[in-house]
Amino acid sequence: MKPLARLPLRRRTLMVGSLSGVAGAAVAQAPSTPAEATADGRVPVSLTVNGQAVALQLQPRESLLDVLRERLDLTGAKKGCDHGQCGACTVHLDGRRVASCLTLAVKTDGRTVTTIEGLAAPDGTLHPMQQAFVDHDALQCGYCTPGQVMAAVACVREGHATSEAQIREYMSGNLCRCGAYAAILRAIREAAPRMSAPQGGRHA
Numbered sequence: 001m002k003p004l005a006r007l008p009l010r011r012r013t014l015m016v017g018s019l020s021g022v023a024g025a026a027v028a029q030a031p032s033t034p035a036e037a038t039a040d041g042r043v044p045v046s047l048t049v050n051g052q053a054v055a056l057q058l059q060p061r062e063s064l065l066d067v068l069r070e071r072l073d074l075t076g077a078k079k080g081c082d083h084g085q086c087g088a089c090t091v092h093l094d095g096r097r098v099a100s101c102l103t104l105a106v107k108t109d110g111r112t113v114t115t116i117e118g119l120a121a122p123d124g125t126l127h128p129m130q131q132a133f134v135d136h137d138a139l140q141c142g143y144c145t146p147g148q149v150m151a152a153v154a155c156v157r158e159g160h161a162t163s164e165a166q167i168r169e170y171m172s173g174n175l176c177r178c179g180a181y182a183a184i185l186r187a188i189r190e191a192a193p194r195m196s197a198p199q200g201g202r203h204a
């Protein structure tokens with residue numbers, strides 16, 4: 001199958017996708033002065049993850065991805081490249097998608113993180129995007145799927161799912177080695193209107 005990004009690949013597009021991990025993703029910088037650092041250099045960080053308050057002592061260099069996976073046991077976000085180039089680690093930070101491998105965890109102090117584990121409703125009802133991925137069989141090995149779903153939700157929220165070309169452009173930072181792009185595209189097209197419908201409103 002052909003990848004989502006069937007649009008002509010431009011150098012700029014590749015550079016933006018590579019640097020951001022996913023289109024629109026943020027790259028956090030190191031804190032200039034960790035004022036409250038402990039003697040061994042760790043920094044107290046308080047954040048909300050999937051609706052739960054979390055307090056940690058972190059080394060300034062730890063990535064959000066490593067903290068999620070290794071300290072909080074949230075292994076949905078995957079470590080594909082660890083360099084912002086594949087999108088497998090995509091999560092939401094204050095509602096915006098970020099490549100968590102490029103996001104320093106200390107920069108999430110006071111902020112809100114949502115991972116794939118926090119996307120479904122408390123009663124287990126899948127988010128409309130998750131359901132659409134299931135309905136359209138938009139995965140094969142599934143390794144990229146959590147990142148694809150989180151990026152797809154953000155793509156819709158950002159208003160970048162109004163056409164197939166637009167979806168391809170704004171999902172181009174999320175790679176799928178299995179080539180499930182056509183089904184992913186169909187899933188996003190179907191989920192987009194559901195996310196703004198009353199029954200899907202809480203997810204929008």
Ligand code: FES
Pocket residue numbers: 021078079080081082083084085086087088089090099100101102
């Ligand atoms: S973009 Fe973060 S693991 Fe590839």
Ligand code: FES
Pocket residue numbers: 138139140141142143144145175176177178179180
């Ligand atoms: S489903 Fe296998 S990498 Fe995307």
